[in-house]
Amino acid sequence: MSDSRMPDTRLALDLALTVRHDGRGGVADDLDTPAALTRWVRDRPAVLSRVPAAEAWTADATDLAAVRSLRAAARALFAHAVRPAEPSPADAGRLIPVEEALDRLNAAAAAVPAVPRLDWPRGGEPVARDQPAGGASADVLPAALARAVIGFLAGPDRPALRACHAPRCVRYFVKEHARQEWCKPSCGNRARVARHHERHRTS
Template identity: 50%
Template sequence: MSFLILEYVSTVRADRSGLIDTLSDAGGLTDWAGKHAAELGLDPGFRATEESRRETVRLRQAVRALFARAVAPGPPSRADAGALPGFEEALAQVNADALAAPTAPRLSWDGDGEPGLHTVVAVPTDASVRLRARLAAAAMELLAGPDRTLLRTCQAPRCVLYFIKEHPRQEWCSTACGNRARAARHYREHKK
């Protein structure tokens, strides 16, 4: 689930022209959620409304605020550091969204095979609420788990992404960002 939450917070990214928000409209959320429907427990036909998009972006900002706190004393993502809610507000938002669609374990067993344990929503809820609850739970799992200490902000020029440091020497979210950072450093050193 940590990769899902990283993809979610990375719906704000940068390119040469500036910041890009994949969730800037209801269609963007519909497309993004459709690509992750199985992981999110959504029907592949999920259609976002403008209200559900606003609420999902609000949750994303709260998660990004908690990520900014988790990477401290390192710098937060430059994408939206000034527009993030305060720590207490972000924490309350994530907790509230997770509680909006409580889950429970469910045992399935066809009698002949092995039993299986699945997580299901405990009370009927709207698909948009389930989407946010699953994302909030994924954020909680990352922030309360061992990967939190590996959470980093990419320091490459123009990059605004968070990533999990998978190698002791890893400094950037991708090879492309590493190349861009080295090229920028080379340019600065030889410009003088």
Template identity: 55%
Template structure:
């Protein structure tokens, strides 16, 4: 099941399995590869989108704002350790996110087929697919952060994990089962070490 775009974007910072952090958007090629893995993110053919350093900077800027705001949501619990030491200040994150969302002029449109209920969408007046992409990511973040799912956002605190996730049930503590297994193994190791008095 595909996650919403803001969660996919936040998830482009991840652990490498060895205690380090990987950034899927650290290069123009990485941004291009990530976009190809996001079907439906843009209502434009991937070939029409020019992925360059300017677009990479804009997408990474939205991600920095999102992760700073995610850290505020999960507070007083600790934020993801991947970027806890370099989070944007709140006012800067809000300014960046709102400016990115405002880059695309859109108008709501009502669609009502002869057979079926009405639906709504946005009609863009923007020609540049890169601007539409950045604005769409920012609007999804605004929608998420101002909506009810925000209350279920958590930072995964399994050893080495740096992801945020939306809690899907009451007892969920980790973003995925492998993180839960890693956390249980680490706790078992720590209890065994304490019981035997080893350092």
């Protein structure tokens, strides 16, 4: 994804893309254990900037359940956003209702009050971000992720959201140019090969 995209877009997509094709015809979950969630958080500067002391933070089963619940809401709303096109096949048959997804997302965001904070590094540009201002520590990560999803869905990048329908792909992506049909070039190659085989099979 281009660096010109909004930070909320990158973080919201990163969360949704923790559900992916497993390379064997099924779907894998990159957030399948608390240790996996811990690694995911520590590998993402966009998360670290929103969660105090995230470098030393370690997920537990409660954190994992909360983030996965939020991800289910985000993916349901992504599926709603791409309509009338088809959603990702990863979870198209088991999406939670849109109203439930909205309630879940908004409740997570509201669990931790936030205040704006301005950082201005020496020689750099000023950066504004939300900083938690209370709430239970277990709610801080889901609240930060929920705000990113809300920022993306209400922001300028949402109309360009697409589900990739290349064979074996289950990703969402933000369309960056008019001719883009797939999330990455390898998906376009697989789709063209599949079309070629289908044309020759039916001719």
